[in-house]
Amino acid sequence: MRAATTSPANDNRHGDVEDAAAAEEPVPTPPAASASAPEPMSVARSATYMVCSALLFLTQGLGMNLALANLTQLQGSLSATAIEAAWLSAAYMAPNVSLSIALVKIRAQYGLRRFAEIGIVGFVVVSLMNVFVSDLQSAIVVRFISGIAAAPMSTLGFLYMLEAFPPARKLTVGLALALTCTTISAPITRLISPTLIEYGQWHGLYTLEMALALMALPIIYLLPLTPVPHAKVIQRTDILSYLLVALGFGCIAIVLTMGRLYWWFEAPWLGVLLAVAIVALTTVVLIELNRALPLIDIRWLASKEILHFTAVLLVFRLVASEQSAIAANFYQLLGLQFEQVATLYWIILGASIAGGLLCAALMNPGHAEFVHVLALSLLAAGAYIDSQATNLTRPEQMYLSQAMIAGGTALFLPPAMASGFKAALMKGPSYILSFIVIFLFTQSIGGLIGTAAFGSFVTLREKFHSNMLAEQVVMSNPLIAQRISQLASAYGRVIGDRALLNGEGVALLGQQVTREANILAYNDAFLLASGIALCALAGLLAHIVYKRLAPRAAALSTNEQS
Numbered sequence: 001m002r003a004a005t006t007s008p009a010n011d012n013r014h015g016d017v018e019d020a021a022a023a024e025e026p027v028p029t030p031p032a033a034s035a036s037a038p039e040p041m042s043v044a045r046s047a048t049y050m051v052c053s054a055l056l057f058l059t060q061g062l063g064m065n066l067a068l069a070n071l072t073q074l075q076g077s078l079s080a081t082a083i084e085a086a087w088l089s090a091a092y093m094a095p096n097v098s099l100s101i102a103l104v105k106i107r108a109q110y111g112l113r114r115f116a117e118i119g120i121v122g123f124v125v126v127s128l129m130n131v132f133v134s135d136l137q138s139a140i141v142v143r144f145i146s147g148i149a150a151a152p153m154s155t156l157g158f159l160y161m162l163e164a165f166p167p168a169r170k171l172t173v174g175l176a177l178a179l180t181c182t183t184i185s186a187p188i189t190r191l192i193s194p195t196l197i198e199y200g201q202w203h204g205l206y207t208l209e210m211a212l213a214l215m216a217l218p219i220i221y222l223l224p225l226t227p228v229p230h231a232k233v234i235q236r237t238d239i240l241s242y243l244l245v246a247l248g249f250g251c252i253a254i255v256l257t258m259g260r261l262y263w264w265f266e267a268p269w270l271g272v273l274l275a276v277a278i279v280a281l282t283t284v285v286l287i288e289l290n291r292a293l294p295l296i297d298i299r300w301l302a303s304k305e306i307l308h309f310t311a312v313l314l315v316f317r318l319v320a321s322e323q324s325a326i327a328a329n330f331y332q333l334l335g336l337q338f339e340q341v342a343t344l345y346w347i348i349l350g351a352s353i354a355g356g357l358l359c360a361a362l363m364n365p366g367h368a369e370f371v372h373v374l375a376l377s378l379l380a381a382g383a384y385i386d387s388q389a390t391n392l393t394r395p396e397q398m399y400l401s402q403a404m405i406a407g408g409t410a411l412f413l414p415p416a417m418a419s420g421f422k423a424a425l426m427k428g429p430s431y432i433l434s435f436i437v438i439f440l441f442t443q444s445i446g447g448l449i450g451t452a453a454f455g456s457f458v459t460l461r462e463k464f465h466s467n468m469l470a471e472q473v474v475m476s477n478p479l480i481a482q483r484i485s486q487l488a489s490a491y492g493r494v495i496g497d498r499a500l501l502n503g504e505g506v507a508l509l510g511q512q513v514t515r516e517a518n519i520l521a522y523n524d525a526f527l528l529a530s531g532i533a534l535c536a537l538a539g540l541l542a543h544i545v546y547k548r549l550a551p552r553a554a555a556l557s558t559n560e561q562s
Contacts, residue, residue, distance in 0.1 A: 046164040053160035059212040060153035061185020066205045077201035080136045090257040092147040094250040097444040099151035111230040119152030127213040130206035172363035176414040180356025187349040194338040241295045248280035256448035260455045313442035320409045321450025322529040344395040351403035355410030368415040378408030380533035387526035461521035
């Protein structure tokens with residue numbers, strides 16, 4: 001899941017609440033100039049902006065997911081081990097998780113046009129660099145630079161989608177469709193990767209990214225975004241604060257990506273990186289608390305309402321990680337080939353699009369709670385169905401459950417994002433940057449937390465189940481002895497030594513025990529994801545009931561006192 005790491009960024013300026021939150025709308029003009037207001041966009045032009053937005057999202061999303069989804073296949077072409085190949089993901093995420101914070105003020109100070117042109121040209125140049133990758137070291141360097149270059153692309157994708165809609169629909173239909181576009185690149189990556197890997201390994205994968213980047217290049221020049229006034233908003237202390245945030249978030253991203261592979265308590269450098277992250281982020285807090293115009297409003301982030309909102313987004317991101325962090329690895333455990341899972345990913349893609357369209361239709365404040373209840377119900381039910389898997393489970397048995405999870409993921413985030421934007425803008429446009437920090441932490445860092453947490457959970461539960469099953473594998477049990485004899489009989493024609501033959505049978509049985517322990521561990525992980533979703537659903541329903549009953553209780557109390 002993926003998993004997904006994009007975040008919408010918005011300019012710091014005054015104006016209508018929805019205009020300021022949703023996209024680059026002009027600032028209000030004096031009454032004398034109101035007659036020259038732009039005419040509504042035609043349907044054809046609006047559709048063109050939407051298609052271009054989808055292309056930008058797909059370009060950025062494939063660049064992020066192509067290596068992540070094919071680490072095993074890329075090991076040979078890069079002469080790398082599994083752990084070494086995982087550094088490709090860590091190198092990409094380290095700069096990418098924080099860059100949207102800087103892009104907000106960069107865009108506000110230097111203008112949309114320049115931002116868009118430099119952003120797209122930078123991405124094209126980085127895409128061309130993939131052609132020269134020949135070993136792991138060069139691949140890691142290029143992935144690090146790609147993480148930097150991809151951040152403007154996700155922002156541009158949001159802005160082009162929101163540009164297609166009038167102000168009243170930017171935070172409803174526009175936001176829902178933009179967030180839907182962020183979810184489709186993961187299944188598309190799984191669908192196209194095998195063919196690309198077959199033709200050219202690493203270069204086959206990233207030749208497609210280069211082609212998409214070149215297709216996106218003329219969009220910036222032929223379909224400009226609405227220009228906005230820009231002003232000097234970057235202060236020197238902003239640069240220091242951002243560098244510290246980037247250092248802290250980058251260290252956390254590396255620890256979460258690599259910690260499970262090196263194991264958390266076995267590599268001392270993981271602790272050093274975590275300590276550096278804590279020091280850097282603590283320093284940011286101390287700096288921002290003592291500024292008249294802070295880059296990030298720490299006091300607002302620490303308020304009860306925002307902490308609740310952050311917890312909601314973080315829990316959702318953890319549950320949504322089920323599809324990318326658990327299910328995808330489960331398919332690999334079963335040894336499923338691309339031909340067997342292709343239909344499943346088509347279903348996931350269709351369910352994501354359907355969920356996004358349904359969310360767009362239901363996007364208004366009165367339906368937000370209903371949408372969240374539906375989304376959490378789908379996530380909980382889908383994960384529970386997956387928890388019944390066995391070694392005979394095949395993609396056909398997971399079509400319904402994975403479609404439910406994909407649809408629930410697409411449904412949940414847009415209403416939450418819209419309410420968060422509005423809460424930030426009611427405090428003032430300057431709070432948009434603080435909200436983006438929340439979104440980045442819960443979605444980018446939260447996604448890494450979900451992958452790390454579920455991956456570690458599966459590892460621990462596999463050891464537990466392996467021990468439990470191994471205790472039952474004793475030769476005195478006639479069923480075990482019979483099973484070992486059956487497994488060893490396959491080598492009876494080539495191995496004459498009876499003791500060696502039994503040893504082969506025991507080894508084969510051990511492999512089966514390990515596989516069953518892994519399946520049980522993944523079932524536990526699916527069940528854990530379902531339990532988290534159910535707890536969140538129960539909390540949401542309790543909150544809804546409280547909101548309905550609290551006014552009535554207050555009214556009854558007032559009547560009794562009078």
